[in-house]
Amino acid sequence: MTATEEVENTRTQGATxxxxxxxxxxxxxxxxxxxxxxxxxxxxxxxxxxxxxxxxTGNTFLNYxxxxxCAYLCATAGxxxxxxxxxxxxxxxxxxMATGAYGAALTIRALADRGIEAVWAVFVALLVGVLAALVxxxxxxxAAARLRGPYLAGVTTVIAIVVPAITTTFDGIFKGDQxxxxxxxxxxxxxxxxxxxxxQAYLGIGCAVLVxxxxxxxxxxxxxRQFRAVANDEVAAKLSGINIxxxxxxxxxxxxxxxxxxxxxxxxxxxxxxxGAYSLTLSLYLLMAIVIGGLGSLAGAVWGALLLVALPDLxxxxxxSLELSxxxxxxxDGNLALAIFGLFLIIVMIVAPGGIQGLVRRLSGRLSARxxxxxx
Amino acid sequence: xxKLLSLxxxxxxxxxxxxxxxxxLVLIWRAARIVNFAQGAMAVATxxxxxxxxxxxxxxxxxxxxxxxxxxxxxxxxxxxxxxFVDHSAPLNNVIVALGVVLVITAIVGMIYxxxxxxxxxxxxQRPLMVGGTGLLSPYDLFVLGTVLLIVVLLALLFTRTPVxxxxxxxxxAPEVSRLLGVNVAGMLTLGWALAAAVGAVGxxxxxxxxxxxxPHAMDLVFVSAFTAxxxGGLDSPxxxxxxxIFVGLVLTYSTGYIASDITPVAILxxxxxxxxxxxxxxxxxxxxxxx
Amino acid sequence: MSxxxxxxxxxxxYGAAPVLxxxxxxxxxxxxxxxxxxNGAGKTTLLRTLSGLxxxxxxxxxxxxxxxxxxxxxxxxxxxxxxxxxxxxxxxELTVDENLRLGGLWRKDRADARRALDEVYQLFEPLQRxxxxxxxxxxxxxxxxxxxxxxxxxxxxxxxxxxxSLGLAPRVTxxxxxxxxxxxxxxxxxxxxxxxxxRSALSVADEGVVMSLGRVVVSTxxxxxxxxxxxxxxxxxx
Numbered sequence: 001m002t003a004t005e006e007v008e009n010t011r012t013q014g015a016t017x018x019x020x021x022x023x024x025x026x027x028x029x030x031x032x033x034x035x036x037x038x039x040x041x042x043x044x045x046x047x048x049x050x051x052x053x054x055x056x057t058g059n060t061f062l063n064y065x066x067x068x069x070c071a072y073l074c075a076t077a078g079x080x081x082x083x084x085x086x087x088x089x090x091x092x093x094x095x096x097m098a099t100g101a102y103g104a105a106l107t108i109r110a111l112a113d114r115g116i117e118a119v120w121a122v123f124v125a126l127l128v129g130v131l132a133a134l135v136x137x138x139x140x141x142x143a144a145a146r147l148r149g150p151y152l153a154g155v156t157t158v159i160a161i162v163v164p165a166i167t168t169t170f171d172g173i174f175k176g177d178q179x180x181x182x183x184x185x186x187x188x189x190x191x192x193x194x195x196x197x198x199x200q201a202y203l204g205i206g207c208a209v210l211v212x213x214x215x216x217x218x219x220x221x222x223x224x225r226q227f228r229a230v231a232n233d234e235v236a237a238k239l240s241g242i243n244i245x246x247x248x249x250x251x252x253x254x255x256x257x258x259x260x261x262x263x264x265x266x267x268x269x270x271x272x273x274x275x276g277a278y279s280l281t282l283s284l285y286l287l288m289a290i291v292i293g294g295l296g297s298l299a300g301a302v303w304g305a306l307l308l309v310a311l312p313d314l315x316x317x318x319x320x321s322l323e324l325s326x327x328x329x330x331x332x333d334g335n336l337a338l339a340i341f342g343l344f345l346i347i348v349m350i351v352a353p354g355g356i357q358g359l360v361r362r363l364s365g366r367l368s369a370r371x372x373x374x375x376x
Numbered sequence: 377x378x379k380l381l382s383l384x385x386x387x388x389x390x391x392x393x394x395x396x397x398x399x400x401l402v403l404i405w406r407a408a409r410i411v412n413f414a415q416g417a418m419a420v421a422t423x424x425x426x427x428x429x430x431x432x433x434x435x436x437x438x439x440x441x442x443x444x445x446x447x448x449x450x451x452x453x454x455x456x457x458x459x460x461f462v463d464h465s466a467p468l469n470n471v472i473v474a475l476g477v478v479l480v481i482t483a484i485v486g487m488i489y490x491x492x493x494x495x496x497x498x499x500x501x502q503r504p505l506m507v508g509g510t511g512l513l514s515p516y517d518l519f520v521l522g523t524v525l526l527i528v529v530l531l532a533l534l535f536t537r538t539p540v541x542x543x544x545x546x547x548x549x550a551p552e553v554s555r556l557l558g559v560n561v562a563g564m565l566t567l568g569w570a571l572a573a574a575v576g577a578v579g580x581x582x583x584x585x586x587x588x589x590x591x592p593h594a595m596d597l598v599f600v601s602a603f604t605a606x607x608x609g610g611l612d613s614p615x616x617x618x619x620x621x622i623f624v625g626l627v628l629t630y631s632t633g634y635i636a637s638d639i640t641p642v643a644i645l646x647x648x649x650x651x652x653x654x655x656x657x658x659x660x661x662x663x664x665x666x667x668x
Numbered sequence: 669m670s671x672x673x674x675x676x677x678x679x680x681x682y683g684a685a686p687v688l689x690x691x692x693x694x695x696x697x698x699x700x701x702x703x704x705x706x707n708g709a710g711k712t713t714l715l716r717t718l719s720g721l722x723x724x725x726x727x728x729x730x731x732x733x734x735x736x737x738x739x740x741x742x743x744x745x746x747x748x749x750x751x752x753x754x755x756x757x758x759x760x761e762l763t764v765d766e767n768l769r770l771g772g773l774w775r776k777d778r779a780d781a782r783r784a785l786d787e788v789y790q791l792f793e794p795l796q797r798x799x800x801x802x803x804x805x806x807x808x809x810x811x812x813x814x815x816x817x818x819x820x821x822x823x824x825x826x827x828x829x830x831x832x833s834l835g836l837a838p839r840v841t842x843x844x845x846x847x848x849x850x851x852x853x854x855x856x857x858x859x860x861x862x863x864x865x866x867r868s869a870l871s872v873a874d875e876g877v878v879m880s881l882g883r884v885v886v887s888t889x890x891x892x893x894x895x896x897x898x899x900x901x902x903x904x905x906x
Contacts, residue, residue: 089468091475143649149467150411150611151652154603157413158645161600165641280596281482284475291472327490335486342479349473350461539773546759546770553757556719557818558745558774 063197070204071265073305078258084296086251087231092156094283095163100263103132105273129264137256145248164275179274294357389517391625392524397602398617400576407568414477416599419580422446451573498585678727702873748825760803771821809840
């Protein structure tokens with residue numbers, strides 16, 4: 001909730017910055033930067049308190065879920081930046097997450113083989129995951145910059161299907177369908193003070209806040225306006241001197257890096273990287289999350305990440321509580337969440353294109369209007 | 377030499393299915409300027425319908441008819457019930473909603489039939505007939521080629537020789553003018569979706585027996601191959617879709633035959649990227665691609 | 669003389685600001701009525717509202733005794749109202765013959781549709797020669813003939829014509845105007861002719877309506893518009 005508010009404020013602040021940009025660009029941007037930094041610090045403090053509070057409940061699964069939300073948030077924020085801000089549709093972000101996950105997994109395993117199991121190995125692994133995704137993202141982005149609409153969607157779909165399949169094509173390195181499993185190093189010296197799940201949650205929080213901070217600043221910067229301009233009207237953007245291709249490749253690379261970090265995090269949290277987790281369905285889930293959350297604002301990405309963890313959990317609880325036959329339960333498991341996601345996706349696109357964030361904004365707008373009228 | 381010949385025939389049969397499926401994509405693209413990303417999932421749904429009918433009646437052909445009719449109904453349903461209400465001003469919206477349809481269909485068939493592979497047999501023997509020591513076409517391949525040829529001919533006749541075909545083309549090219557001339561443009565759009573889904577359903581019926589079996593994601597790779605075929609041929613060209621399908625079928629079969637058996641996905645990606653970067657409008661397009 | 673087309677106090681537009689405001693025009697049966705005015709006067713919007721492509725927010729249109737608010741766009745041609753849209757509306761991807769046949773597809777009686785088609789081919793000799801050419805291969809004049817011919821295949825009572833002279837050579841424009849006069853005299857066709865080319869339009873029109881900024885400012889006989897210098901200077905700029 002706090003994170004959402006933070007980003008929401010960031011967004012409006014960004015808009016204000018745009019309005020004043022021509023006259024006081026440097027000053028306004030500097031202030032925005034400071035404000036974003038303050039929000040990021042607040043978010044970190046609040047989330048750390050939340051993590052230890054969750055740890056206090058004794059249910060370690062809650063912190064695992066928090067860590068997963070953070071991992072998804074990296075990817076959904078990156079995808080929001082690409083699709084919502086820059087207008088490029090990618091169905092291949094699941095594959096980019098896979099790239100990050102395998103990059104991280106291979107690094108951790110390679111370091112472990114050399115006897116290195118210190119905590120810094122995790123950070124190196126995350127960095128390698130991001131770099132791997134950046135490279136792949138640059139290649140896809142270079143191709144994507146020449147493609148539009150359905151063509152881009154088609155190519156990224158192929159990527160979403162191809163990348164997991166490559167793990168079986170080259171099963172010497174990637175170990176095929178089984179995937180790579182490993183032990184993520186953790187500061188195990190003080191297990192009494194810091195459970196594994198808590199550590200994962202802190203790791204996730206750090207990464208997610210970093211991603212949000214960087215993207216929020218990027219969006220409200222001069223570049224940010226260029227990214228939006230390209231999405232709104234390519235011809236006009238080109239006429240006003242924006243290099244379309246460069247902007248689009250850059251957006252893709254940035255977005256891929258975020259997805260890579262998300263994937264690397266997910267690998268570090270689940271302690272494995274296997275193709276089954278990064279199928280086309282994951283890519284569809286990511287897209288669906290940002291659409292339902294609210295395309296076009298980073299706050300929507302937060303809602304989306306929450307949904308990605310909460311909805312499958314909820315549908316599992318529902319099927320569990322119904323006491324169905326094992327066969328039926330197995331059929332419903334997963335598919336129920338899929339159906340709900342799909343229906344939501346269609347309904348949101350047709351009825352409420354602003355997504356959850358759009359509804360929140362409308363509600364809060366109405367509330368503040370009422371407050372204003374009550375005051376006057 | 378024998379290997380080349382036998383791969384060529386396999387590639388033709390495989391390509392024919394891609395042609396049919398690409399044709400379905402082109403039909404909807406021409407009618408509505410939408411690439412139907414739900415095409416694969418819709419074909420899977422009709423194949424499940426065929427599976428149930430065949431299981432109940434013990435007749436492949438009744439199952440085939442069920443798939444065909446199911447395709448018509450499902451296509452009309454998706455257009456009338458969902459796609460019609462989408463704001464078409466951004467092409468992104470169509471794709472996203474179509475993906476929503478994919479999720480829903482996949483989930484529903486998964487809930488009813490489960491996510492495991494179900495056996496799905498064709499009506500004819502799939503072992504190739506031996507000609508002079510070389511395995512060429514199987515009876516099933518002949519069935520596939522014949523069916524696709526029939527579809528192509530019927531569609532060509534429908535569009536060029538009948539008043540309905542003229543109405544459909546006019547509605548696609550100039551909806552407002554067509555309305556002023558008394559054409560039920562909305563109805564033609566529904567008909568286009570229904571026809572395309574039926575063609576896609578037949579494509580699914582033809583291809584699934586040659587794969588591992590029926591599965592909610594059985595058509596994912598076929599969809600991607602057919603999309604590549606449609607792009608190769610140019611999304612606007614039905615003739616291009618047919619040629620593109622054969623082309624993609626041959627390329628994929630040669631690459632699995634000569635390079636590695638599990639290279640198919642990579643080969644599709646390379647092929648698609650090469651075509652899009654070299655001739656974005658398709659190899660058979662006459663109009664230049666849009667440049668900004 | 670009774671009016672086959674009555675436009676009563678129509679207000680219409682896109683979004684909040686109306687383009688047409690309280691427009692009333694009465695078109696007598698068997699006449700050519702020219703609607704004149706500068707760019708942005710609302711002429712095209714008027715025709716779009718008449719044929720139901722745009723729904724009026726106020727007022728009504730009565731065609732041949734029927735309130736058009738209750739008629740679907742697709743049914744207008746069956747009632748005898750044909751609209752040739754701006755930019756000629758030829759479906760360039762289809763051949764000349766296909767375009768013409770499109771105009772008669774709504775007929776149940778195939779033989780009758782065939783006869784109407786032949787009549788149009790007789791009226792437009794050049795189209796006969798080019799019947800299997802694609803629409804995009806035609807010249808501007810040929811396209812206008814095709815669009816006009818396609819409307820005539822429906823044997824309409826009223827023809828709504830949007831800027832038929834746009835982009836055509838004066839000679840071709842004159843031919844088209846002459847044809848409209850001939851159709852009026854021979855078949856009793858009623859034409860609502862929207863034009864910026866005032867001279868050409870007034871050369872054949874019986875009635876003249878001048879629009880400005882979405883309102884009717886003058887509604888009189890074409891003869892008077894031709895003759896009254898003051899009126900011409902004030903509203904038509906020549």
